[in-house]
Amino acid sequence: MTRLPRRGARENPGNRFERLRLEADAEFLEAVRASGEELPAAATQLIADASRSLLSHNDSPDVPFDSSLNPYRGCEHGCIYCYARPTHEYLGYSLGLDFETKILFKPEAAALLRKALASPRWRPQVVAIGGVTDPYQPAEQRLRITRQCLEVFAEFRNPVTVVTKSALVVRDADLLAALAAHGAALVFVSITSLDRELQRRLEPRASPPEQRLEAVRRLCAAGVPVGVLLAPVIPGLNDHEIPRIVERAAAAGACAVRHVMLRLPHGLADLFERWLEQHYPERKAKIWSRIRAVRGGRASDPRFHSRMRGEGVFAEQVEQLLALACRRAGLAQSRAPLSSAAFRRPSDPQLGLFG
Numbered sequence: 309m310t311r312l313p314r315r316g317a318r319e320n321p322g323n324r325f326e327r328l329r330l331e332a333d334a335e336f337l338e339a340v341r342a343s344g345e346e347l348p349a350a351a352t353q354l355i356a357d358a359s360r361s362l363l364s365h366n367d368s369p370d371v372p373f374d375s376s377l378n379p380y381r382g383c384e385h386g387c388i389y390c391y392a393r394p395t396h397e398y399l400g401y402s403l404g405l406d407f408e409t410k411i412l413f414k415p416e417a418a419a420l421l422r423k424a425l426a427s428p429r430w431r432p433q434v435v436a437i438g439g440v441t442d443p444y445q446p447a448e449q450r451l452r453i454t455r456q457c458l459e460v461f462a463e464f465r466n467p468v469t470v471v472t473k474s475a476l477v478v479r480d481a482d483l484l485a486a487l488a489a490h491g492a493a494l495v496f497v498s499i500t501s502l503d504r505e506l507q508r509r510l511e512p513r514a515s516p517p518e519q520r521l522e523a524v525r526r527l528c529a530a531g532v533p534v535g536v537l538l539a540p541v542i543p544g545l546n547d548h549e550i551p552r553i554v555e556r557a558a559a560a561g562a563c564a565v566r567h568v569m570l571r572l573p574h575g576l577a578d579l580f581e582r583w584l585e586q587h588y589p590e591r592k593a594k595i596w597s598r599i600r601a602v603r604g605g606r607a608s609d610p611r612f613h614s615r616m617r618g619e620g621v622f623a624e625q626v627e628q629l630l631a632l633a634c635r636r637a638g639l640a641q642s643r644a645p646l647s648s649a650a651f652r653r654p655s656d657p658q659l660g661l662f663g
Contacts, residue, residue: 316386320402357412362420376436379453381412418456432651444474467492467646475519490650528561540570543598558637569618577607
């Protein structure tokens, strides 16, 4: 099948919850391939999400937060490895091209967030923004939903962490700095590779690595604590870059570096395997073997404590390499928790009418 330009996936695999699916005409695709032409790029569709709740809650010991919000479902960055791809199947879509072209956005996110934080039932705590899909994907440039949510967090002084692989996060340095002044903000910029060609293949519509490092520098200069997230580490493909990424992160002013091991739940394993065959056929066997080695012979391991880091010899080597690189760079692999001490509920203007 001819590769769609600047998309991560080449296809729409069947939805695991659906019994019927559409297949492209094989003769047509072969004719396009023979002509040397490319299929037109699939257009991005923005779809309003009418959800009436915003915050999600979890009790996972693998993540340092209990609450999170995601302004978008699906992600136009098109990262081929994204563990969130299978979540699109719950919406009736495919984890392939659908995930990166059918983007659901939450227009009422800020209003829903304000209502949640104003409730007397709300217990001030860290909220993670972007734990599933990127809050600064291309649609955010125009829709500004993430910024609207940050305005609410700054109003209430509720602590937030942000994870992104987009340099657009710098746009909101003013709000993040206001929260950071109360120990209530932390940004993690995700960097997968410094190799521009590899990064472009893995994450076709995400910011280039140099722009992400510049984002780290600019946020630090604004007084916002920033860490770098090595995510995902793909054994046999980008793990050798760990020392260099740590070195560049430290030079940019990062306060910590963490990592997440690649995991390929559900149909994502087949999608990623076909991506390897397309881009790195000569290395596929080695990479695939190591991926399975850190997952106990599988492509994914959902168990707590293992799913983020993996297990076995190669997983241990990655942790040792990262720890050594951080020591040499004078970086931590974690930092002090954020504070909710400054949380406040702004006065309701209507209360002034009653003196």
